[in-house]
Amino acid sequence: METFTNPKAFVENPCYGQQRQESLAALSPEMIDAPIRDLIAAFNQLPFCFTLQCCYGHFVYAGQDDPHNLAALPLSNTLSEVEYRIAYLALCIYNSAPGRMLHDSLKAIAAINPQNIQFGSADWFWERQVNSYVLQVEPQRFKFMDKAMLSYREALSIEKIRQDFFIQLEKVLTGMPSAAGLNRSAL
Numbered sequence: 001m002e003t004f005t006n007p008k009a010f011v012e013n014p015c016y017g018q019q020r021q022e023s024l025a026a027l028s029p030e031m032i033d034a035p036i037r038d039l040i041a042a043f044n045q046l047p048f049c050f051t052l053q054c055c056y057g058h059f060v061y062a063g064q065d066d067p068h069n070l071a072a073l074p075l076s077n078t079l080s081e082v083e084y085r086i087a088y089l090a091l092c093i094y095n096s097a098p099g100r101m102l103h104d105s106l107k108a109i110a111a112i113n114p115q116n117i118q119f120g121s122a123d124w125f126w127e128r129q130v131n132s133y134v135l136q137v138e139p140q141r142f143k144f145m146d147k148a149m150l151s152y153r154e155a156l157s158i159e160k161i162r163q164d165f166f167i168q169l170e171k172v173l174t175g176m177p178s179a180a181g182l183n184r185s186a187l
Contacts, residue, residue, distance in 0.1 A: 003123035004134065004144050007107070010095040013130050019092065020050045027051065035070060036166060040089075042173050048094040049102055052125055052132055057087025057162045059155060073152075073159050082155035085147045087162045088136035089169065090122065092129045098177050099131075105172040106135045109165065115140050116161050135169075137162045 013019075024044055032040050033056035040051050058069050060083040067085065091106075093099045110119035118136050125132040137158065142148035150158060 003125075004118065004136070005121050005123055007103075007119060007133060008121045008126060010093075010100070010103075011130050012095060016092070016094050016131075019129065020047075020094075023050050023052070023092070033068070033070060039166060039169060039173070043089075043091065043169075046098075046102070046173075046176055048096050048099040049091045052090040052092055052129060054089045055085065055087055056166075057137060057158075058085040059083070059159065060085070061152075061155075073156055076152065079152040082150050082152055083147055084138075084150050084155055084158055086136050086138045086145075087165060088134055088138075090125055090132060090134045092132045095131055102172070102176060103133060105175065106133060109135060109168045109172070112168065113161060113164075116158065117165060118143050135165075137165050 029037055032054060035056050036054060040054055043049060044051055056070060058067060059073055060067055060069060061079055061081070073082065093103055107119045110117045116137060116139055118138065120134055121132060122134050125134065139148065139158065
């Protein structure tokens with residue numbers, strides 16, 4: 001994320017409901033990488049957040065030049081470098097008790113592996129949508145970039161971290177108040 005920064009403090013956003021409706025109306029399943037469609041749909045069911053952008057993360061290498069490649073890295077003795085296009089989730093979070101709970105849960109995922117997972121804000125998202133936060137899988141030294149060249153061995157490690165990252169996001173969802181069970185006044 002080229003404009004990645006430390007997480008900004010929540011601010012009031014009286015237009016949140018309208019912004020959420022507009023964003024979700026413009027979203028179609030085809031816009032989301034297939035492996036995370038259900039996950040993103042589940043986040044968007046929560047009334048205290050909505051997706052701004054997301055990416056499953058892609059690996060491009062000799063013989064695989066599709067920038068949207070979803071296949072696992074091959075077992076190889078010949079690959080030396082892999083271009084990694086970051087996995088991330090960018091959400092707008094409503095400044096509320098359940099929203100702050102989500103914020104803290106996302107921040108906790110980054111704390112599991114801070115050398116390869118970062119939680120923060122991205123200036124260009126914030127300029128368009130206050131209370132926007134990004135959770136990304138990227139080696140710390142590349143945290144300000146949308147893609148990075150990695151050794152094959154490091155790419156294999158990042159691939160495993162990416163898988164664990166999405167599992168952790170699923171666990172966060174199970175701990176969130178459901179849209180049906182949420183007291184609307186808590187928003």
